[in-house]
Amino acid sequence: MENQSKAMNNLEGINRVLVRKNNGYKEDFSSEKLLKSLILVEVPIREAQNILNKIEDIIFDGIKTKEIKKLLYEYLADFDEELANKYLATTALKVRTSRDKIEPFDLGKIANTLVVETGASQETAFEIATDVWKELKKLNVEYLTAPMIREIVNTKLVEHGLEDLRSKYTRLGIPVYNITSLIENGSRDNANMIHNPESVHKYVADEALKQYALLHMLPGHLADAHMSGDIHIHDLEFFAGRPLNCMQHDIRTFIKYGLKVDGTGDHTSVAGPPNHIETLMNHTGEIMLAAQQNMSGGQGMSLWNVLIAPFARGLSYGDIKQAVQMLVYNLNMAYAARGSQVPFTSMSLEFGVPKFLEDVTAYGPKGQVAGVYGDFENETRLLQRAFTETLLEGDADGKPHLFPNTIYTLRNETLKGDYEEDLLRVHELSAKYGSSYFANLLPKYRGKMANYMGCRTCLQDNWTGDWDEDCLRTGNLAYITMNLPRIGYQSKDESEVFEILDSYIDMAVEALLIRRQQGLNCLNNYNLLPFLNQEVEDDIYYRINNSTLSFGFVGINEMLLALFGKGIDDKDANKFGIKVIEHFNKRANELKDETGYRWSVLQTPAESTAYRFASLDKEKFGDKAILQGSDSANYYTNSSHVPVNSDVSLVEKIKIEEQYHPITAGGHIFHAFMGESYSDPQSLMSLTNKIAKKSDIGFWAYSSALSFCIKCKTLMKGLNNKCPTCGEVDDVEWYDRITGYVQQVGRAKSSSGGWNPGKRQELLDRRRFKNE
Structure with missing residues (x-):
């Protein structure tokens, strides 16, 4: 301690020199700080004093901190390389870690992470870590980062022929340029996503998880x-x-037992079995949203209007339609799915109660038995009518509701019975927006059930032969x-x-x-x-x-x-x-x-x-x-x-x-891209009869290209570059079916938008059928 005090006293007379720190600020040169840093790594006092004397002889006003540290390291290396390395690791090399901290470099941490993350032996881990240290000593940087160190470790693993360890140790991420591009321009990989902060966040996370799957899984x-x-x-x-x-839900489960959107009820409010149709409509949307957090694809509900029909008993048509409107708007306005999307939903509707369900136990308010589904034919039909009319009306601006994908099931009794008025209304929807789908249960290869979940994925009762086991909750x-x-x-x-x-x-x-x-x-x-x-x-x-x-x-x-x-x-x-x-x-x-x-x-x-x-x-x-x-x-x-x-x-x-x-x-799916002459619902309904009765087509849609003027809210048939009502050019939006659902293409006058270049070109190539 006495020698240390003497050394400190001898330094007091140095002329004032300002040192520029890493953050740009200046402070007085301090020999005391340098001496302490050398003593900290066990440099003898006498040698520390010699090194400081050399530093004092050459420093100048405005010298940078990292330049002083480099000089110290070089002078110390001439005396003792091991001590020089120790000084460099603990004082000069600082690491910005993934824990948002700045820590001294520690060779042992590299070795430990190799053992833990890759299963490398201690001997191999320290051999690699030592090689990495030798590379890091050559760098003249103010800070090391965890990704930088990991990249050098991976390089050394490859050099040592340890590719299997490298694949486990590699860091997943996305280049700065790509993130900048996402923020500024968005992405067109998914037409169901808009450009906003949540979609940027999703794409960045997606890229890391894609790399994880390709490298690790x-x-x-x-x-x-x-x-x-x-x-x-x-x-x-x-x-x-x-x-x-994709998944096909069974709404009866939630009618009987209530709803826990987190699956346990531990983190959210728990709802008991619904007692009113409005509650059930809300639950229907929440089920779709909750499942979307657990699944990568579409959520479907089959037999929907049949299975909820007991809740419509005794209600006026106006009340039924109001409840259905609430569901449709909720599904189209719930920007809560991943990447700030609306949930990808499909709803299969029946024109009446299918024969195989007529004697099946029906569940109604409070989850109680309400008879059998055959008792609710009228309510089933009113619910389908309300759903179709809601879709026909569009939103407040006159645009089509894009979700749920609405699938109308055609059976022998549908086309032979007294459903003509209902069928015509559905074909009005097809003629106006091209958004309805048809599932054909007439061909010989069909059974009682065939339900579709989104673009086209399908379940049929051809696994065990039980329509419930084969088609629902899976x-x-x-x-x-x-x-x-x-x-x-x-x-x-x-x-x-x-x-x-x-x-x-x-x-x-x-x-x-x-x-x-x-x-x-x-x-x-x-x-x-x-x-x-x-x-x-x-x-x-x-x-x-x-x-x-x-x-x-x-x-x-x-x-x-x-x-x-x-x-x-x-x-x-x-x-x-x-x-x-x-x-x-x-x-x-x-x-x-x-x-x-x-x-x-x-x-x-x-x-x-x-x-x-x-x-x-x-x-x-x-x-x-x-x-x-x-x-x-x-x-x-x-x-x-x-x-x-x-x-x-x-x-x-x-x-x-x-x-x-x-x-x-x-x-x-069968796509019929229809031209202007098929704007007549009767013509479409005639075509539906022919397809259903005379072909093996199992699932189809009549797709119509639409244009919508954002400025004056005019809806037009076809892909128009100019609004005929107000003359607008820049704000005309195109709509058409992308693969299995109707979606915005993007602005007519722009090559950007929701569709990738190949899909946008396919849209332009589509031949529209005329009345034949």
């Missing part, structure tokens, strides 16, 4: 297959935490899409097509099984999906064992063109397309026997996948790639559809596409 060969475009693994951002896709767990055109480019003959196809299916199976296991983990082990995991009648609400694992596909038309020079509209070529989908079904049936799980085949709702595959194949195959669209915006024909710009007639299109609906039980 999926084997390298599956990640490579997805990235290269052989297959598309959907919803990677939800693979880890929300691995379950859904599509996940689907993976195969790039069929690429198979066409790579195959020399038909046998090679199936060889490559089998390799794609094998990868899809592996990925789907990983996702199913993650679903089980999230439900049972991680307590991550409490709404789906809530107890219902000695079981959990979501019946995962009844959910489907599905094979999807894009571009049968382009695959056929690559193989035969003729597309799906050629009868002979199309036979091979059917053969390909039958091969999918054969594998699905084999997998059912092997695994006991419910496998299916669906037409992928390829909102972005058709664009992504086409873009990747254009790069990979050049002129060999057969693409739809323009040079700047390419896409593949969706699933087994006829190209949107084909000159085949509507009847021919139906005949081609109906062949695929019986063999895509996991989901399908």
Whole structure:
């Protein structure tokens, strides 16, 4: 202590020198601080004094703090390199950590994180940490950051041939440039999302979770297959935490037992069984919102107007309609789903009580037995009428209500009975907005139930044969899409097509099984999906064992063109397309026997996948790639559809596409893009009768392009660049069906908006059918 005091006294006479700190401020040079920092790392007093003398000889007014520390390190290294390193680590190198703190550098922390995060041995961990330290010493930076250190660690892991450890240790994130672009411009990956702070937050989180799935959850060969475009693994951002896709709810569960939106009632208010129709309408919306937090896809309710009909008993039509209006507006105004979206909802309505439900116990107010559903035919019909009229009226500005997707179920009795007035009203809705869907239960391949959950994913009573078990409280767990055109480019003959196809299916199976296991983990082990995991009648609400694992596909038309020079509209070529989908079904049936799980085949709702595959194949195959669209915006024909710009007639299109609906039980849709002459509801209703009775089309919609003037609130048919009422050009919004739902395209005069370039080009390519 005496020597230290003497050294301090000898420094008091130094001329005043100002040192510039890291934050830009200046302070007096302090020999005392430097001496303390050297003594702290156990530098002998005599040597510390010698080093300070050298510093005093060369410092100058305005010298930076980091320059002084660098000089100290160099002088100390000449004396003792080990002490110099200790000084550098504890004094000069500061780390901005992920815990929002600034801490001294600690080599041991690198080694410890390697052991904990990757399972590396202590020996390997300290070897890597030492190499990292050697690199860090060379840097002339004011602060290290945790990401910077982690990047150097990963580099050293690669240099040491430890790629498996690197994949576990890597940091997930998104570049600053990308975040800036999201804030300034938004994204067009999802047409159901607007540009706002919540959507920016979602995209940033999504990117990290996608990387997590590709790096941590999926084997390298599956990640490579997805990235290269052989297959598309959907919803990677939800693979880890929300691995379950679409769901079909059973409203009776909440009628009987009430509602816990968090699944437990521990964190929110608990509602008992509803006693009034208004309460039930509110619960219906809350169910959809709550489940959306637990799932990645759409929420559907089948038989809705039948199952809630007891609540309409004794009410006037005006009261019933007011309650339905409340539900429709709530579903369209609840910007509370992920990324500030409205929940993706679908509602299946019946024109009357189906025969198989007539003697089934009905539950009404307070969850009490109210008779059987056959007792509520009139209420069922009034609820359907109220729903349809509410949709027909549009919102206060005259725009269509975009959700829920409203699906009208057609049965033999529907088209033969006294439902003509109801049917005509639904077709008025189709003629005005093109928003209604039709589920056809007449074909021979149908059973009692076929319910659709969003774009097209479907459940039918073909698993156990029980309509309740097969179709309610379950859904599509996940689907993976195969790039069929690429198979066409790579195959020399038909046998090679199936060889490559089998390799794609094998990868899809592996990925789907990983996702199913993650679903089980999230439900049972991680307590991550409490709404789906809530107890219902000695079981959990979501019946995962009844959910489907599905094979999807894009571009049968382009695959056929690559193989035969003729597309799906050629009868002979199309036979091979059917053969390909039958091969999918054969594998699905084999997998059912092997695994006991419910496998299916669906037409992928390829909102972005058709664009992504086409873009990747254009790069990979050049002129060999057969693409739809323009040079700047390419896409593949969706699933087994006829190209949107084909000159085949509507009847021919139906005949081609109906062949695929019986063999895509996991989901399908027929798009009829209608022109002005089909604005007549009677014409549409006549067409519906023909499709339902004379074809195997299982699900379809009449899609009409619309334009809406934001300035004067004028709704127009077709894609118009100018409002005929007020002459507005800049604020004319386009609407059309994107894959399975009507949505804003964006401004007529702008290339930006909700649709990606490929999908926007497909819109422009669509041929509209006239009355034929």
